[in-house]
Amino acid sequence: xxxxxxxxxxxxxxxxxxxxxxALLLLAGCSSSSGKPDKPEKEERPTQxxxxxxxxxVNPDSTAAKEAAKLRADxxxxxxxxxxxxxxxxxxxxxxxxxxxxxxxxxxxAAAKAGREALLVLYNIPHRDCGQYSQxxxxxxxxxxxxxxxxxxxxxxxxxxxxxxxxALPHIGDGCTPAQFHEERFALLKEAVGKIKxxxxxxxxxxxxxxxxxxxxxxxxxPLRRAGMDAADGFAxxxxxxxxxxxxxxxxxxxxxxxxGKHYVxxxxxxxxxxxxxxxxxxxxxxxxxxxxxxxxxSRTGDQRVDAYLWIKRPGESDGTCKGGxxxxxxxxxxxxxxxxxxx
Numbered sequence: 631x632x633x634x635x636x637x638x639x640x641x642x643x644x645x646x647x648x649x650x651x652x653a654l655l656l657l658a659g660c661s662s663s664s665g666k667p668d669k670p671e672k673e674e675r676p677t678q679x680x681x682x683x684x685x686x687x688v689n690p691d692s693t694a695a696k697e698a699a700k701l702r703a704d705x706x707x708x709x710x711x712x713x714x715x716x717x718x719x720x721x722x723x724x725x726x727x728x729x730x731x732x733x734x735x736x737x738x739x740a741a742a743k744a745g746r747e748a749l750l751v752l753y754n755i756p757h758r759d760c761g762q763y764s765q766x767x768x769x770x771x772x773x774x775x776x777x778x779x780x781x782x783x784x785x786x787x788x789x790x791x792x793x794x795x796x797x798a799l800p801h802i803g804d805g806c807t808p809a810q811f812h813e814e815r816f817a818l819l820k821e822a823v824g825k826i827k828x829x830x831x832x833x834x835x836x837x838x839x840x841x842x843x844x845x846x847x848x849x850x851x852x853p854l855r856r857a858g859m860d861a862a863d864g865f866a867x868x869x870x871x872x873x874x875x876x877x878x879x880x881x882x883x884x885x886x887x888x889x890x891g892k893h894y895v896x897x898x899x900x901x902x903x904x905x906x907x908x909x910x911x912x913x914x915x916x917x918x919x920x921x922x923x924x925x926x927x928x929s930r931t932g933d934q935r936v937d938a939y940l941w942i943k944r945p946g947e948s949d950g951t952c953k954g955g956x957x958x959x960x961x962x963x964x965x966x967x968x969x970x971x972x973x974x
Contacts, residue, residue, distance in 0.1 A: 676718045678744050683928050686720035686749045686791070686940070687741035693961050694721070694946055712970035713946070713963075720927050721899070721941045722793065724751045724959070725781055727768075734784030747789035747831075749927075751942060752781060752822070755795045755815060760806040771814050778822055782829060789831040793895075793942055794822055794862075796869040799853045800839035816856040823858030835895055838865035840873045841881035842905065851888045863937070864893035870943040871897070872905040872914075872921055879933065886935050898924030899941035902973050916952040917965060922972035945969050 675690050689695070694717035701710035723737050734750060741748040754777055758767035768774035785792075798815060801807040807815065819836065826834040836857055838850050854865060865885065867878045878896045886892050902922030906914050923945055929938045946966030948955035955962055 676714070678746055679718075679720065679927075681745065683930050684720060684926070685747055685929055686927055686938075687737070687744055687746035688718065688720045689723070689737075689740070692717060692721065693944075694966070697946075697961060697963065697966070709967060712967050715923060715970040715973060716945045716966060719941055720746070720749055721944050722749045722751045724753055724944070727754060727777065730777055730781035731784040734781045734790075735786070736784075738785050738788035738790055741790075742788045747791060748785075749791050749793075749940060749942075750785075751793045751796065752778065753796055754778075755798045755818065757807060757811050757815075758795075759797060760801055771818055774818055775821070778825065782825055785829055785832055787830045790829075790833070791895075791938075791940075792826050792832055792834045793866050793869070793940075794826070794834055794836050795819060796837045796866075796942075799837060799850065799857055800844050802853050803839070803844035803849050816853075820856070820858035820861075823862045827861050833863040835864050835866040836862050837869055838867055838882075838885060838894070840868045840871045841877045842871075842873055845881075847881055847885040848888055850885060854889065859889060859892065862892075864895065865889075866895050866897065866940075866942065868897040868901060870900075870915075870949065872901050872903075872918065874901055874904045875925060875939070877904075879936065883935060891935070893935050893937045895938045895940050895942075896936060897942040898927070898939040899943045899945045900924060900969060902969075916949045917955045917962075919953070919968070920972065921969060922974065923969050924973075 676688050676692075676695055677690075678688050679686075694713055698710045698713040698717050701707075701713060723733070725733050734748075737750065738748045754768050754774060756768050756770055756774055768777055798819060802812055802815065823834055823836070826832050836854055836859060838854060844850050859865065865882075867882050875896060875898055882894045882896070886894060900921050901924040903920060906918035906920065925939045927939055927941050931937070931939055946961055946963070946969065948958055948960050948962045948965065950958040955965065
């Protein structure tokens with residue numbers, strides 16, 4: 631079986647544009663209908679992290695921020711404080727199918743206004759997730775190219791770090807994606823890398839799985855190279871998974887050495903307690919109990935090859951309809967509170 635599943639059907643296409651516009655209005659100091667400035671809600675609104683350690687944008691209108699505000703309004707201050715552990719950190723924005731240009735423009739404009747850069751995930755490759763919880767993606771290569779071009783127009787000349795197509799390459803490596811789709815996938819990813827790097831201030835990282843998925847790491851070398859790794863800024867590890875930071879660095883350093891010293895980023899969003907031991911496949915990757923938030927996002931990793939620890943998976947959103955969870959990408963308060971409560 632497979633060592634990971636992204637477990638995301640993010641609803642960014644439904645709410646992202648509104649969230650980004652709301653963030654812009656907040657940053658601009660919007661006024662009430664009476665013409666007087668709205669009273670600031672510092673205790674309910676996350677602020678940006680220090681730029682020297684975390685240059686990524688904190689969305690003040692994120693789902694976690696809204697849920698924390700609701701909990702406070704209901705008098706549940708302790709629970710709200712736990713959700714703040716998620717809301718106060720920069721978390722990736724997954725770009726949905728509907729209005730990709732509006733989404734990426736909204737997020738990058740809000741980030742630029744705050745003096746930060748947006749962290750974006752492009753996740754719409756044809757035949758994605760092998761028909762599992764996040765099945766779907768673009769209908770074909772042409773549809774994907776059209777969607778991608780719109781998303782990149784929205785980024786424009788603003789700063790963004792882009793994580794490109796979680797699972798796409800590991801699913802080739804583990805045999806999940808049928809062979810007849812491999813050549814198209816390599817071509818689409820290589821084209822996407824080239825287009826992202828043609829933007830003046832965009833970085834791009836290709837997903838390379840995690841230490842418990844496609845092993846040994848030399849099995850990922852050829853797929854990454856065929857997908858445009860030479861032009862990319864590096865690769866991403868542990869997306870939506872729970873492997874420890876130490877295990878990812880051991881795997882990442884080996885893979886980096888095989889790729890001429892390429893840098894990488896690690897998703898630390900939920901790896902604070904590492905993976906669930908001694909469980910079957912689905913219990914390991916899909917809403918496993920007892921997990922915890924990991925290291926906060928930062929570009930100061932103490933490792934010259936590790937460009938950043940990032941929260942790519944959105945903590946508190948379900949991996950899928952397993953173990954009582956809602957649909958993939960849906961906020962699940964019970965799980966979010968457990969992740970935060972267990973955080974060190």
